Amino acid sequence: MKKKVKEYVEFDIKVLKQQEAHRLVTRKYKSLLGRIERAEKERDAVKQIREVSTFKISPKTKNGTSEATAVVVASDWHYEERVKSVEVNGLNEFNLVVAKKRIEQFFVATNRMLEVYQKDTKIPHLVLALLGDFINNDIHEEMAETNQLTPIEAVIEVQKLIASGIEFLLDHYNGMITIPCHSGNHARTTQKSRNATEAGHSLEYFMYHSLAKHFKSKNRVRFVISPSYHSYVSVYDYVIRFHHGHNIRYLGGIGGLFVPTFKAISQWNKGNRADLDVFGHFHSMRDGGNFICNGSLVGFNAYALSIKAEYEQPKQVFFLIDKKRGKTVTTPICFDI
Numbered sequence: 001m002k003k004k005v006k007e008y009v010e011f012d013i014k015v016l017k018q019q020e021a022h023r024l025v026t027r028k029y030k031s032l033l034g035r036i037e038r039a040e041k042e043r044d045a046v047k048q049i050r051e052v053s054t055f056k057i058s059p060k061t062k063n064g065t066s067e068a069t070a071v072v073v074a075s076d077w078h079y080e081e082r083v084k085s086v087e088v089n090g091l092n093e094f095n096l097v098v099a100k101k102r103i104e105q106f107f108v109a110t111n112r113m114l115e116v117y118q119k120d121t122k123i124p125h126l127v128l129a130l131l132g133d134f135i136n137n138d139i140h141e142e143m144a145e146t147n148q149l150t151p152i153e154a155v156i157e158v159q160k161l162i163a164s165g166i167e168f169l170l171d172h173y174n175g176m177i178t179i180p181c182h183s184g185n186h187a188r189t190t191q192k193s194r195n196a197t198e199a200g201h202s203l204e205y206f207m208y209h210s211l212a213k214h215f216k217s218k219n220r221v222r223f224v225i226s227p228s229y230h231s232y233v234s235v236y237d238y239v240i241r242f243h244h245g246h247n248i249r250y251l252g253g254i255g256g257l258f259v260p261t262f263k264a265i266s267q268w269n270k271g272n273r274a275d276l277d278v279f280g281h282f283h284s285m286r287d288g289g290n291f292i293c294n295g296s297l298v299g300f301n302a303y304a305l306s307i308k309a310e311y312e313q314p315k316q317v318f319f320l321i322d323k324k325r326g327k328t329v330t331t332p333i334c335f336d337i
Contacts, residue, residue: 066121067323069235072110072333073316075131075184075244075280076296077103079158080149083301091311092299096148100161102297102335106316107165109333111172113318117329121322124175127233128166131280131294132184132204132244134158139186155187155203162207163214170220180224180231181208184281185246193246199227232272235321241274245281245293257282261291276327285315287330292317295332 083094114123135154138144149157169177183202185193190201199205205225212223224231229247233240250260265277277291283304285295299314315332322328 068117068121068123068320068328069125069127069323070114070117070123070318070320071127071129071235071240071278072113072318073129073131073278073280073292073294074106074134074162074297075129075294075316076133076283076298077158078136078186078296078298079134079161080147080154081136081143081298081301082146082148083298087302088300088305092301092314094298094301094314096157098337099297101337102314103161103165105335105337106297106333107168110318111169113331113333114173117320123320125235126169126173126175126177127235127240128169128177128179129242129278130162130179130181130208131242131278132182133186133280134162134184134204134207135187136298137186137188137203139188139191151187151203155207159207159210163211166211166215166221170218176220176222178222178224178233179211180226180233180242181205182226182229182231182242182244183208184244198229230268230272232274236323238276238321238326239274240321241268241272241277243277243279245279248279248281250282257284257286257293258288261288261293265290284310284312285317285332287319292319292330297335 077099078094079099080096081094083092085091085093110126110128114126117123135151135158136143136147137151137154138147147154166177166179181204183199183204187202187204188194188198189203194201205227208223208225212225215221215223224233229243231242233242248257248260248264250257261277265274268274268277275290278294279291280294280296282293283296283298284293286293294317295312295315297314297316300309300311304311313334315334317330318333319330320328
């Protein structure tokens with residue numbers, strides 16, 4: 001009896017081993033089948049890649065209905081400021097000669113961009129936003145030492161250059177030109193910034209009225225000179241709020257300029273809502289979706305270096321407001337000097 005039990009056990013063990021071997025063979029077989037299937041798919045994919053198929057893309061034909069308004073922003077020129085190359089480790093140099101050349105390039109580049117984009121769409125209207133800090137002024141002792149002109153001399157020169165630029169655009173561009181104007185915080189005649197009476201103490205505010213008087217006979221030019229911190233320009237159904245930017249309180253921190261700007265816009269929209277805020281002041285070109293911050297003409301200087309500001313080449317901003325799509329193209333105007 002014991003012998004039969006032992007034989008049964010050995011038989012069962014043999015059967016179990018055979019079953020395990022069978023399962024192993026089955027797993028290997030399935031694995032091989034999977035590999036073969038993947039290999040066939042890869043082979044078919046390679047075959048399709050080699051046999052390239054195409055479809056025809058037809059270019060869009062002009063139907064005469066595409067239209068946009070161009071916006072170019074001029075701000076933070078700090079015309080009479082002197083920046084020596086040795087003061088900023090060779091990153092920038094700025095003086096009266098460089099300033100004049102960059103300003104000329106600004107207007108030439110604006111016209112060139114109008115020519116380029118008008119190849120695909122009608123641009124019957126240009127908004128030339130003058131948003132302040134065109135002069136450096138002597139509001140701080142160091143500025144009185146480094147400036148190359150007195151404040152009045154600087155304003156006279158800037159006024160001449162802006163007027164010449166507008167004349168250039170009138171000669172080369174056939175559309176209307178709207179010019180919203182705002183004072184910056186540098187051109188003030190007071191030691192500290194004012195709120196309610198800021199415009200009344202601004203050399204730039206006086207300059208804007210002089211420019212408006214100079215161009216009053218030009219029916220294609222319209223100045224919008226607001227005594228308020230904000231001005232609103234409606235482009236189609238799209239509302240743009242212009243200002244210099246110095247009432248946005250940016251004190252550094254994670255998120256950079258975006259967080260305080262979003263907060264400010266949220267509060268301002270509770271009064272008069274705008275689709276887009278456009279400002280300067282921070283010397284950093286940024287497109288934040290519902291805001292555009294302009295760069296500067298003066299570029300990187302010793303003050304920027306001292307506060308550990310992010311380096312940025314001198315630039316101004318140009319963008320389009322499409323009649324149907326709103327803000328589309330945003331591009332910098334850069335300078336080769």
